[in-house]
Amino acid sequence: MSDAEADLVILGGGSGGYAAAFRAAELGLSVTLIEKDKLGGTCLHRGCIPTKALLHAAEVADTARDGEQFGVKSTFEGVDMAGVHKYKDGIVTRLYKGLQGLAKAHQVNFVEGTGTYAGGTSVDVDGTRYTGKNVLLATGSYSKTLPGLELGGRIMASEDALKLDYVPKKAIVLGGGVIGVEFASVWASFGTDVTIVEALPRLVPNEDEFASKQIERAFRRRKIGYKTGVKFTEAKQDDSGVTVTLESGETLEGDVLLVAVGRGPNTAGHGYEDAGIQLDRGFVVTDERLRTNQPNVYAVGDIVPGLQLAHRGFQQGIFVAEEIAGQNPSPIDEAGIPRVTYSHPEVASVGLTEAEAKEKYGADVQAFTYDLGGNGKSQILKTSGAVKLVKAPDGPVVGLHLVGDRVGELIGEAQLIYSWEAFPEDVAPLIHAHPTQSEALGEAHLALAGKPLHVHG
Numbered sequence: 001m002s003d004a005e006a007d008l009v010i011l012g013g014g015s016g017g018y019a020a021a022f023r024a025a026e027l028g029l030s031v032t033l034i035e036k037d038k039l040g041g042t043c044l045h046r047g048c049i050p051t052k053a054l055l056h057a058a059e060v061a062d063t064a065r066d067g068e069q070f071g072v073k074s075t076f077e078g079v080d081m082a083g084v085h086k087y088k089d090g091i092v093t094r095l096y097k098g099l100q101g102l103a104k105a106h107q108v109n110f111v112e113g114t115g116t117y118a119g120g121t122s123v124d125v126d127g128t129r130y131t132g133k134n135v136l137l138a139t140g141s142y143s144k145t146l147p148g149l150e151l152g153g154r155i156m157a158s159e160d161a162l163k164l165d166y167v168p169k170k171a172i173v174l175g176g177g178v179i180g181v182e183f184a185s186v187w188a189s190f191g192t193d194v195t196i197v198e199a200l201p202r203l204v205p206n207e208d209e210f211a212s213k214q215i216e217r218a219f220r221r222r223k224i225g226y227k228t229g230v231k232f233t234e235a236k237q238d239d240s241g242v243t244v245t246l247e248s249g250e251t252l253e254g255d256v257l258l259v260a261v262g263r264g265p266n267t268a269g270h271g272y273e274d275a276g277i278q279l280d281r282g283f284v285v286t287d288e289r290l291r292t293n294q295p296n297v298y299a300v301g302d303i304v305p306g307l308q309l310a311h312r313g314f315q316q317g318i319f320v321a322e323e324i325a326g327q328n329p330s331p332i333d334e335a336g337i338p339r340v341t342y343s344h345p346e347v348a349s350v351g352l353t354e355a356e357a358k359e360k361y362g363a364d365v366q367a368f369t370y371d372l373g374g375n376g377k378s379q380i381l382k383t384s385g386a387v388k389l390v391k392a393p394d395g396p397v398v399g400l401h402l403v404g405d406r407v408g409e410l411i412g413e414a415q416l417i418y419s420w421e422a423f424p425e426d427v428a429p430l431i432h433a434h435p436t437q438s439e440a441l442g443e444a445h446l447a448l449a450g451k452p453l454h455v456h457g
């Protein structure tokens with residue numbers, strides 16, 4: 001059997017795959033979408049959505065604990081993990097239903113099964129060959145571990161940490177990137193004694209150094225332990241706990257060890273290499289139009305080197321659909337993809353770090369940091385942090401970095417400023433509602449435009 005009519009055959013129904021499917025269908029193309037598990041992929045079922053539900057439950061726990069600071073009598077009595085999972089799973093289930101409805105409405109031919117890329121523009125699923133005019137590879141990523149560190153039992157990656165039915169008393173988190181920091185934040189709010197181990201010199205090492213300093217300070221205040229610039233040597237577990245040994249010789253004890261050392265491309269065992277798809281350290285090599293080395297075969301999402309984020313996958317999927325529909329979309333600017341770490345406090349950024357900007361534009365790059373101490377709404381929320389702008393010499397704002405509770409919601413404006421190549425003088429006259437945290441963005445631009453309002457010294 002074959003599916004010769006499909007304009008696009010997609011392997012993998014996660015963020016990248018389904019976005020391509022929906023956009024292609026909107027453009028009048030016929031689409032076959034092959035998925036071995038659940039439509040929605042990692043982000044919906046094991047990633048973005050469930051972790052953010054946990055982070056919100058964590059915020060509720062903090063609010064209960066801290067009520068007195070606001071004159072409200074409340075006590076934190078503990079966490080009922082069954083209740084947390086019910087809340088979290090309810091959200092995922094509702095969104096999953098919605099997504100299935102969208103696939104139906106778009107008349108996507110959904111094929112349930114494990115696909116193997118068969119070369120050319122064909123994918124095989126259980127003995128059936130689906131041949132399209134184009135193929136899109138979107139098989140996503142998996143949780144990596146380190147050599148000699150086997151996952152299982154008390155040693156787990158995010159997939160199992162999400163399902164944990166108890167709150168650990170003590171947890172060790174290996175990896176101080178986004179996933180590690182988010183879980184550390186959740187567990188600390190739930191009452192766990194957490195220690196993060198990061199081999200690089202700072203937490204959230206992909207962010208501007210300013211953001212690392214801010215989050216480290218906030219975590220110190222929250223009594224979240226962290227050890228940076230130190231490598232893991234081994235982990236042993238028994239019935240009572242996990243012992244982690246570090247290169248420094250120090251040992252750490254915990255009930256669980258979360259391994260959050262990054263995600264590898266899920267490209268092995270799907271026929272890619274056999275059929276001649278060019279890979280680099282397991283990632284699918286594409287050009288800026290997301291074409292692989294095989295004619296009419298594209299790749300999107302976490303298997304393509306770059307930021308492993310759901311909204312990048314969405315945009316890449318949309319790009320490929322528009323490309324094959326002949327719309328000649330503009331290539332995606334990777335630096336313009338917003339990044340948010342949803343911990344308490346949040347870290348949000350878009351564009352270049354100060355170090356990257358200096359590399360690109362030289363030493364005359366300007367930077368300005370506006371402390372949330374001057375922002376009324378942040379004071380009301382009792383959050384601290386700052387907004388940092390990075391500006392090219394005689395040029396636009398090329399990087400925006402924010403730290404503080406809820407600042408992830410400000411990244412939309414930050415992205416417009418970056419993507420529209422705004423100068424501080426363009427943003428300064430725009431009015432930000434008072435009191436909102438967005439005023440901090442406005443104030444930073446006012447200051448860089450030479451007319452600071454609520455800025456000390």
Ligand SMILES: Cc1cc2nc3c(=O)[nH]c(=O)nc-3n(C[C@H](O)[C@H](O)[C@H](O)COP(=O)(O)OP(=O)(O)OC[C@H]3O[C@@H](n4cnc5c(N)ncnc54)[C@H](O)[C@@H]3O)c2cc1C
Nearest residue numbers: 012014015016036041042047048115140301302308309310
């Ligand atoms: C804990 C965690 C938290 C995260 N939080 C965020 C966040 O807050 N914001 C954000 O932007 N990103 C977040 N991410 C990242 C985000 O989930 C990924 O970037 C995104 O899911 C990548 O989309 P994708 O389409 O490339 O792959 P996936 O979503 O992984 O989808 C790939 C799909 O392909 C299917 N598949 C694989 N092989 C085959 C095969 N041979 N046949 C058929 N089907 C196959 C899989 O079952 C899967 O459904 C998080 C990730 C994790 C793990």
